[in-house]
Amino acid sequence: MTSIPVQLLCIAGTSPAVVTETVYVLAVRGEGDVGPQTIEHVHIITTTGGRTSLEAVDLIRCFRSMARDYPDAAARIPVRDDQIVIEVPNDTCGVELNDVRDACQSAVMADAIVDAVRRLTANDDRQLHASLAGGRKTMGHFLGSAMMLFARPMDMLSHILAGANAEACRQFFYPPSVPTMMEASGGVQFDASLESVELYSVPLLRLRDHVVNATRGQAKVRLPGSYAELVDVAQQVLTGSIRVSVDIDTATIRINDQKLRLQPGEAAILSCLLVEHAQGRTPVPATDMLYRNVGVGPALYGLHRNAQVTDEQSKDPFFYDELPDNLPSAARKKDEKRVLIDNLAPQISTIRKVLKAQLVSHVATLLTPNNVGPKGHRAYTVELDPTAIEVIEDSAYPERVPVPEQA
Known part of the structure; x- marks a missing residue:
């Protein structure tokens, strides 16, 4: 297991599960040869609508539930309020973004994402793990571009994918440790503990040394x-x-x-x-x-x-x-x-x-x-x-x- 704490950067839209699923893979299950990692801080960039969705599910409650489900991983899961930051950028008039649909809103969101990546890659004692899952496609593009320019060798960019039933169930946030029946859209019953959650590492063209x-x-x-x-x-x-x-x-x-x-x-x-x-x-x-x-x-x-x-x-x-x-x-x-x-x-x-x-x-x-x-x-x-x-x-x-x- 790596000794370097991880700062997780997400661009969530109206699907908060992409945040909890990513924390589950990194802190509980581990990914590839790296093994489980300690998530020290979660920074989420979103819109007012995305923040409403995140607040409705109460991320801290989800993470504390995850820590109880997986006690061996509890120390690696962010369960304190000060470990979660939800950022909604302000437009040029000082009004929080409610969406990213036009050129002006896109520019504001791009600047916020670049600023976050710049700050989170400034500390050599912390690894940045950025997730492309969630948010508008343009937000993912801005995050990927920012990571290409600022990511260090230890930083990672990833995408998370859950099974079809999990994606169709608004109560699914991670696979629980014991059999738990949930209902997907259309009335389909499934055991959430058996659902697959896969994290894919996205290859990066790293230009930090050149730029x-x-x-x-x-x-x-x-x-x-x-x-x-x-x-x-x-x-x-x-x-x-x-x-x-x-x-x-x-x-x-x-x-x-x-x-x-x-x-x-x-x-x-x-x-x-x-x-x-x-x-x-x-x-x-x-x-x-x-x-x-x-x-x-x-x-x-x-x-x-x-x-x-x-x-x-x-x-x-x-x-x-x-x-x-x-x-x-x-x-x-x-x-x-x-x-x-x-x-x-x-x-x-x-x-x-x-x-x-x-x-x-x-x-x-x-x-x-x-x-x-x-x-x-x-x-x-x-x-x-x-x-x-x-x-x-x-x-x-x-x-x-x-x-x-x-x-």
Whole structure:
């Protein structure tokens, strides 16, 4: 028997028996070479209708009855109230889901399932056993996908099937230890103790090391919470496909539909570099980024203004607000160095950190501004293929103004 306690995750609909039957197989009978396991915690994700069905049968009462029926397994069966959690996700309006029938409800349920799998696979001292039985077919799909991305070698995905008579009897929750007559639909009498309950292990394509660990190894942060964003990130990692869009009107950047969370100053600089790169004008000399009215200064200034309008809560200052339109020749070299060291370089450094925190490592590398200029003459570019960049509303992007030569 394994010494690792099990956390059972179920997606029950209106058939509570799939939960009790799974606990019976795992804790009482044992499955395959593993033997009986201790079910430490049962987490059930369902709808309001599913919760009503679960509360009507009283799972704790069922489990305590199971423990009395099988005293040798009693210590492995969850019989305390704090061992059972029934979760009903809230929709975007804060209302509990009563069903999963449309795209919005499906997205909410998907996010809840992903969050549960993520949390339950975070503790290396506990095994996650996820059951596909019960719930809508889409819920099973979301659970299977989440397990593919997060499951560790010890975690399991399964499906439970009971005999025909058991499935047709609403009083059947597990095979009792002694002969017990029950009635199925249609008046069929059967001995519940003889009913078969079979648990099938579902093979998993385990991608955790390729997706979850690849991201954490670089940035040490959680993956996106949204199921849709998570699938998008996994696609980036597994196929290497990257699509980048830069919206000039809002100074927002999206990577395969994942919006980057940047302060306005950071958004302006990275947006500018990506647009210049898409138009074949990189590397951009740092000196072209230090004036308000020349070089790419007009673009940076406009992008920053657009970003602040988009992010109304932002108080992000931008050093361009403090710069004159064009520095006198005599003061340029000294002031260029001051602006570069005090303002531009720290912003570039922050952008690098933000990209590492929000993107998988190889994608962050492709979008990170790099200095490729000779010593003493910084110039920035990105490694991303320019054809992967889409510029939205590019007519609103100011033309680059040549920087006057120093006298």
